[in-house]
Amino acid sequence: MxxxxxxxxxxxxxxxxxxxxxxxxxxxxxxxxxxxxxxxxxxxxxxxxxxxxxxxxxxxxxxxxxxxxxxxxxxxxxxxxxxxxxxxxxxxxxxxxxxxxxxxxxxxxxxxxxxxxxxxxxxxxxxDVLSSMATVTGYKAVLMAANLLPRFFPMFMTAAGSITPARVLILGAGVAGLQAIATAKRLGATVYAFDVRQAAKEEVLSLGAKFVDVEGAKEDKSAGGYAVEQSAEYLRKQKDTIHEHATKADVIITTAQIPGRKAPLLVEERTVRAMKAGAVIIDLAASSGGNCALSQPDQTVEVNGVRIVGVGNLAAEMxxxxxxxxxxxxxxxxxxxxxxxxxxxxxxxxxxxxxxxxxxxxxxxxxxxxxxxx
CATH class of the missing domain: 3.40.50.720 (NAD(P)-binding Rossmann-like Domain)
Known part of the structure; x- marks a missing residue:
C-alpha cells in the first residue's frame, strides 16, 4: 500500500x-x-x-x-x-x-x-493528538504572554528595589492549562487556576498553583475529562469569582472548551474593562467562540490598555x-x-x-x- x-x-x-x-x-x-x-x-x-x-x-x-x-x-x-x-x-x-x-x-x-x-x-x-498539541499550546501561550507583558514574571531583589512577581490566572486545568501552570511557575509567577472539575484541584496544587474554587459544579465522568455545561446559578457564581481574581491578574490564559459546542464564556466584557492597564489575556479557545467576550480569532485587540490575543493554531509556532x-x-x-x-x-x-x-x-x-x- x-x-x-x-x-x-x-x-x-x-x-x-x-x-x-x-x-x-x-x-x-x-x-x-x-x-x-x-x-x-x-x-x-x-x-x-x-x-x-x-x-x-x-x-x-x-x-x-x-x-x-x-x-x-x-x-x-x-x-x-x-x-x-x-x-x-x-x-x-x-x-x-x-x-x-x-x-x-x-x-x-x-x-x-x-x-x-x-x-x-x-x-x-x-x-491523543489533542493532548499532545495542548502541551505545546499551553507552553507557548505563557511565553507569548511573558513577551507581551510590560513587566517581569519573577520576583527580583535589585539595588533599585524589589519587583513583585506577576500574577497569572489560568482558566481551565486540562492538558494545556496544566502545562501553562507549570511554565508560568518555572518563570517565577504567582499562579492561580480555575477548573469546574474538582478532580483537577489536586493536579493544580501539585504544580504549586493556588486553586480557585467555586462550589456546585456539575461533573460527568463520561465526558472524557472535558468540562460539561453548567447550571445558570453556577455560571453566575463562577463569573463573579473569576471577575474578582481577574481584576488582580497581570495575565489570564483561557483554555476551556467543550467538544462540539461553543467555548464557555468565562471572562465578561465588564471584567476586561475592570482589569489593570498592561494586563494580557491569551484566549486559546478563540477559534471555537472564545472564553473572553472581546477576543477575536487570530487577532490581538486592546481594550482600556488590556491586550487580548485570540489564538488559533499555536502548536504551529513550534x-x-x-x-x-x-x-x-x-x-x-x-x-x-x-x-x-x-x-x-x-x-x-x-x-x-x-x-x-x-x-x-x-x-x-x-x-x-x-x-x-x-
Missing part, C-alpha cells in the same frame, strides 16, 4: 509525519510518498525523507494513487474528489465543527478518520517538536489499521470506530452518528 504525506497549507508549519516516522512505516512493508517540501517548514528536508526510505512525488500523483493520505489540516473538497476510489483520508478534520466537510465525505462515499475524535481512554492516550509528537500519535494509531503492509480496518476496536468519521459513505463514530441524527 502507498501512504501519502501532503504539504500543509501555508499557515500550517507542522507536517503529519517526519522522516523518522517514515522509516517506521517503511519497516511495516508500506511505501511512503511525500510531496516535495512537505516538511520544509518543520525543518525536515526532502533529502531526509528519501534517506528514510520515502519517495518524493507531486501532490497530484499522491492524491491520485495513495491508498492512505495522512495530513493535519482538512483537504479542500476538490482535492478529496481527486483521491482514488477506496482511498482513506486521515487528519484533524474538525469533523464536529465542520459539518459541511463531514457531509461531503459521507455523500461522496469516502472513508475518513479524524484524529481529534480519538476516544479519551487510557488505551488511546498514546494516540513545528519541530509539535510534528514529532503528532507523528508519534499517528504511528500509534496506524498500528491498529495497518497489518503486514495492508490496510485492515477493524471496526470491533473502539478506538478505530470512535475515530472514524465515515466508512464508504456511512457515519461510523458514535459522536458523528449523534451529530447527524440531531
Amino acid at each position: 502507498i501512504i501519502g504525506i501532503l504539504k500543509e497549507p501555508q499557515d500550517e508549519a507542522r507536517v503529519a509525519l517526519l522522516p523518522e516516522a517514515v522509516k517506521t512505516l517503511i519497516s511495516w512493508k508500506t511505501s511512503v510518498w511525500v510531496e516535495s517540501s512537505a516538511g520544509a517548514s518543520a525543518y525536515a528536508s526532502d533529502q531526509w525523507y528519501q534517506e528514510s526510505g520515502g519517495e518524493i512525488h507531486t501532490r497530484k500523483e499522491i492524491l491520485e494513487k495513495a491508498d492512505l493520505i495522512c495530513g493535519i489540516q482538512p483537504l479542500a473538497e476538490a482535492e478529496i474528489g481527486q483521491m482514488k476510489p477506496g482511498a482513506v483520508l486521515m487528519g484533524q478534520l474538525s469533523a464536529l465543527f465542520n459539518p459541511k466537510l463531514t457531509d461531503y465525505l459521507i455523500q461522496s462515499g469516502r472513508t475518513a478518520f479524524s484524529m481529534e475524535l480519538v476516544p479519551r481512554t487510557t488505551r488511546a492516550q498514546a494516540m 513545528p519541530q517538536d509539535a510534528s514529532k509528537m503528532y507523528g508519534k500519535n499517528y504511528l500509534n494509531f496506524l498500528k491498529l489499521i495497518i497489518h503486514n503492509g495492508e490496510l485492515k480496518l477493524n471496526f470491533e476496536d473502539d478506538i478505530v470506530t470512535g475515530t472514524c468519521v465515515c466508512h464508504e459513505g456511512k457515519p461510523v463514530s458514535p459522536r458523528i452518528v449523534q451529530m447527524k441524527s440531531a
Whole structure:
C-alpha cells in the first residue's frame, strides 16, 4: 500500500509525519510518498525523507494513487474528489465543527478518520493528538504572554528595589492549562487556576498553583475529562469569582472548551474593562467562540490598555517538536489499521470506530452518528 504525506497549507508549519516516522512505516512493508517540501517548514528536508526510505512525488500523483493520505489540516473538497476510489483520508478534520466537510465525505462515499475524535481512554492516550498539541499550546501561550507583558514574571531583589512577581490566572486545568501552570511557575509567577472539575484541584496544587474554587459544579465522568455545561446559578457564581481574581491578574490564559459546542464564556466584557492597564489575556479557545467576550480569532485587540490575543493554531509556532509528537500519535494509531503492509480496518476496536468519521459513505463514530441524527 502507498501512504501519502501532503504539504500543509501555508499557515500550517507542522507536517503529519517526519522522516523518522517514515522509516517506521517503511519497516511495516508500506511505501511512503511525500510531496516535495512537505516538511520544509518543520525543518525536515526532502533529502531526509528519501534517506528514510520515502519517495518524493507531486501532490497530484499522491492524491491520485495513495491508498492512505495522512495530513493535519482538512483537504479542500476538490482535492478529496481527486483521491482514488477506496482511498482513506486521515487528519484533524474538525469533523464536529465542520459539518459541511463531514457531509461531503459521507455523500461522496469516502472513508475518513479524524484524529481529534480519538476516544479519551487510557488505551488511546498514546494516540491523543489533542493532548499532545495542548502541551505545546499551553507552553507557548505563557511565553507569548511573558513577551507581551510590560513587566517581569519573577520576583527580583535589585539595588533599585524589589519587583513583585506577576500574577497569572489560568482558566481551565486540562492538558494545556496544566502545562501553562507549570511554565508560568518555572518563570517565577504567582499562579492561580480555575477548573469546574474538582478532580483537577489536586493536579493544580501539585504544580504549586493556588486553586480557585467555586462550589456546585456539575461533573460527568463520561465526558472524557472535558468540562460539561453548567447550571445558570453556577455560571453566575463562577463569573463573579473569576471577575474578582481577574481584576488582580497581570495575565489570564483561557483554555476551556467543550467538544462540539461553543467555548464557555468565562471572562465578561465588564471584567476586561475592570482589569489593570498592561494586563494580557491569551484566549486559546478563540477559534471555537472564545472564553473572553472581546477576543477575536487570530487577532490581538486592546481594550482600556488590556491586550487580548485570540489564538488559533499555536502548536504551529513550534513545528519541530509539535510534528514529532503528532507523528508519534499517528504511528500509534496506524498500528491498529495497518497489518503486514495492508490496510485492515477493524471496526470491533473502539478506538478505530470512535475515530472514524465515515466508512464508504456511512457515519461510523458514535459522536458523528449523534451529530447527524440531531
